[in-house]
Amino acid sequence: EAxxxxxxxxxxxxxxxxxxxxxxxxxxxxxxRQWMPVAEAMLYMINERLPSPLEAQPLRxxxxxxxxxxxxxxxxxxxxxxxxxPLLVYISKMVPHPGKxxxxxxAFGRVFSGTIKSGDKIVVLNNxxxxxxxxxxxxxxxxSVVKVNATKLDTVSCAAAGDVIxxxxxxxxxxxxxxxxxxxxxxxxxxxxxxxxxxxxxxxVRTAKASDSSKLQQAMRQLQQQDPIVxxxxxxxxxxxxxxxxxxxxxxxxxxxxxxIANCEVVAEKPVVSYAETVTETSEECLTKSSNxxxxxxVEASPGSPALVQALEKGDIDMTQATVARTHALVDVTGWxxxxxxxxxxxxxxxxxxxxxxxxxxxxxxxxxxxxFKQACSEGPVCGExxxxxxxKITNAKLHADSAHxxxxxxxxxxxxxxxxxxxxxxxxxxxxxxxxxIQVPASGLSATRSVLKQRRxxxxxxxxxxxTSLHSVVA
Numbered sequence: 519e520a521x522x523x524x525x526x527x528x529x530x531x532x533x534x535x536x537x538x539x540x541x542x543x544x545x546x547x548x549x550x551r552q553w554m555p556v557a558e559a560m561l562y563m564i565n566e567r568l569p570s571p572l573e574a575q576p577l578r579x580x581x582x583x584x585x586x587x588x589x590x591x592x593x594x595x596x597x598x599x600x601x602x603x604p605l606l607v608y609i610s611k612m613v614p615h616p617g618k619x620x621x622x623x624x625a626f627g628r629v630f631s632g633t634i635k636s637g638d639k640i641v642v643l644n645n646x647x648x649x650x651x652x653x654x655x656x657x658x659x660x661x662s663v664v665k666v667n668a669t670k671l672d673t674v675s676c677a678a679a680g681d682v683i684x685x686x687x688x689x690x691x692x693x694x695x696x697x698x699x700x701x702x703x704x705x706x707x708x709x710x711x712x713x714x715x716x717x718x719x720x721x722x723v724r725t726a727k728a729s730d731s732s733k734l735q736q737a738m739r740q741l742q743q744q745d746p747i748v749x750x751x752x753x754x755x756x757x758x759x760x761x762x763x764x765x766x767x768x769x770x771x772x773x774x775x776x777x778x779i780a781n782c783e784v785v786a787e788k789p790v791v792s793y794a795e796t797v798t799e800t801s802e803e804c805l806t807k808s809s810n811x812x813x814x815x816x817v818e819a820s821p822g823s824p825a826l827v828q829a830l831e832k833g834d835i836d837m838t839q840a841t842v843a844r845t846h847a848l849v850d851v852t853g854w855x856x857x858x859x860x861x862x863x864x865x866x867x868x869x870x871x872x873x874x875x876x877x878x879x880x881x882x883x884x885x886x887x888x889x890x891f892k893q894a895c896s897e898g899p900v901c902g903e904x905x906x907x908x909x910x911k912i913t914n915a916k917l918h919a920d921s922a923h924x925x926x927x928x929x930x931x932x933x934x935x936x937x938x939x940x941x942x943x944x945x946x947x948x949x950x951x952x953x954x955x956x957i958q959v960p961a962s963g964l965s966a967t968r969s970v971l972k973q974r975r976x977x978x979x980x981x982x983x984x985x986x987t988s989l990h991s992v993v994a
Contacts, residue, residue, distance in 0.1 A: 525549050571598050571680055584706040584838050591705030594631035600678035604701035605632035605640065608708040609692060612743035613684070614779075616671065623743050624684040625692060626666060630708065632700070634685070635676035636662045642688075643697040643707035654702050661687035694746055712833055717749045717762035718792045718951040719769050723776065724759065726783035734759060737780035741772060748772050762792065765953070794906040794949040795898035797821050801944035803913055806936035808928040815887070815932055816875075816914035819940035822868065822907040825851050830868040837865050864888045866895040867906065874911040883917055883929050890933025899938035900946050908944075910937055957992040964990050 525531075530552045568574075576596045579587050586592055594603035609627035634640070637660060644655040665672040666684040677683045685698075697707040725734050738750040738759060749762040761776070763769035766789055777784040800820040807814050822830075829835045829851045835844060841860060848859035861873040863884065871891045873880065880887060895905045918924050955976075959967050971978060971994050980993040 582709050584709055589704070589706070590701075591631070591699075594679075594705075597631075598679045599631050600633055600680075603631045603679070604705045605634055605638075605699050606630040606705060606708065607632075607634060607640075607683075607685075607698040609685070609688070609695050609698065610711065611695060611746050612688075612692065613666070614740070614744060615686075622686065622689045623740065624664065624666065624671075624686055625688045626684050627682070627695075627698075629677050629679050629681045629683060631679050633676050633678045634660060634663060634683075634698075636660050638700065640698045640700055641702050642691050643699060643702060643705075655696070656691035658688050658691040660685055689743075693743055707838075709833065709838075711746070713747055715747065715764045715953075716951070717747055717764060719765055720760050720762045720790045720792055721769050721773065722753075722756075722758040722787040722790075723761055723773060724785050725780070726785055730780065730782040733780040733782055734776070734784065737776050740779050741776050744775075745772065761786075791951065793901070793903045793951075795900050795903050795941065796905065796907050796947055796949055797941055797944035798947050799945040801940045804936055804940040804943055806932050806939060808924070808932040810923055810928055812918040812923040813883075813928055813932060814914075814916040815912065815936045817936045817940045818874075818911045818913055819937075819944040820909050820911070821944075822870065822909045823852055826870075826909075827868045827907045830865065830870070835865070837862070863912075864891055866892045867904065869895045869905050869908045870910070872909065872911045875914050878915045880912075880915060881917070882921065883915075883924055886926050886929040887912070887933045890930050891937055893930075893934050894937035894941075898946070899942050900948065903948070905941065906949060908941065910940065955994050957994070958989050959992065960989055964992075967992060 530549050575598055579592060579596050583592055583595055587596065591604055591606060593599075595606055607627055607629050609625045611626050612623040613626050615622055615624055639657070639659055641654045642656040642658070662685070663674050663677050664684045664686070665674055666682075671684065674683075688698075695710055699705050723734070725731055735752075738761070741761075742748060742750045747764060748768070749760075751760050752758075753760055761769060761772055763772050769786075769789055773784055773786045797819055798821060801818055803816050803818050805814060805816050826835075826848075829847070835847050835851065837844075839847070844862060845856060845860040848854055848862070849856055852859070858872060858874060862870060863873050864871045869891075871888065891910060895908075897903075898905045957967060968978070970976075971992075976994045978992055978994045980991070982991045983989075984991065
């Protein structure tokens with residue numbers, strides 16, 4: 519009766535059969551669908567509350583653009599300029615072509631400045647390049663420009679700043695997301711999206727029939743393009759094909775999608791959770807010699823502060839920043855001396871490499887040392903998991919004057935060994951991924967929720983009750 523009265527007050531027409539047959543919860547949903555349709559409410563809110571791109575773009579510029587606001591690309595992006603402006607398109611994801619028997623993917627994204635049409639020659643910018651030296655990752659020719667309407671594609675002659683479009687012809691040039699431009703010398707890339715979750719659950723997959731193995735590899739490449747979070751790779755050590763996702767459900771959906779793309783039966787092993795390696799103390803100065811005994815590298819490993827790790831995770835500090843801006847950010851976050859903060863050689867994930875050596879020029883060996891640092895970060899010395907939150911300092915180095923004695927086969931193994939050795943000397947530890955979940959559940963389902971959390975080794979941190987709705991808000 520109360521719901522019938524509410525419906526009458528809101529001018530919602532209910533059938534007598536609905537009032538008699540439907541449960542109160544279903545009846546409440548029916549009233550809300552007629553009184554306040556979600557689609558109309560969302561559209562009204564977007565129209566009334568969100569600022570237009572012309573108002574929002576200048577404010578968002580410093581958060582989305584890797585270059586300076588005053589350069590050519592920054593000014594064009596801030597004003598959403600279409601005519602006589604450099605092209606800047608951000609591709610957020612690759613979606614499968616909806617046509618029957620159609621091959622390839624459609625690059626879905628937004629034009630931030632300039633115009634684009636079929637036949638245009640574009641380049642893909644590398645988001646990890648530095649402002650001092652932007653690098654072109656790949657080149658491609660746009661085959662067609664389309665408007666994506668669900669499963670329907672409408673071909674258009676061109677698209678201008680502000681348009682959300684799909685592009686074909688980028689399958690070999692772009693894997694997941696990236697920035698397209700026609701003027702790589704005058705613009706910089708748009709920052710990549712950051713997700714609050716990481717692919718920490720892995721499964722090994724294989725085809726039921728060995729003859730379908732080639733289909734699996736091709737399908738894994740397509741899956742990695744279509745899902746912005748999932749990671750697919752081939753483990754050379756075990757010979758297994760690996761899929762990594764956020765959780766068990768995400769991995770299960772990804773395996774089903776993989777089977778659909780490959781058009782064959784795919785078998786998945788039991789899920790495995792990825793750990794991370796870190797250090798808990800500052801190591802002593804570690805030394806490693808090259809195999810010819812002519813080169814030496816001295817390194818010290820120490821744990822990064824929580825504030826530094828958080829800044830690296832959020833992307834507030836990275837190698838794409840100008841040296842001055844990165845130094846200022848590091849001093850604010852860590853309190854380091856400015857001379858040390860400006861000597862960042864490389865960043866890999868939440869790990870950092872600093873050149874703290876005095877009076878030593880690493881010269882041509884620097885790139886090989888950085889390569890060794892990245893290899894050590896991707897596969898730690900304890901159990902082969904990725905490193906997290908470790909700061910390496912090169913305290914000294916002795917390199918042979920003759921380049922013939924400091925080739926890559928001498929420097930790279932030496933660098934990789936000293937980084938891994940310094941981790942072992944700094945009390946290494948393993949980090950297990952933990953999810954924080956917010957659950958809203960009625961009192962009748964609270965005990966079942968607690969049981970599920972207990973099975974997953976969950977710990978309830980908060981349990982608040984909303985007396986108006988009788989719902990429990992559980993944080994675990």
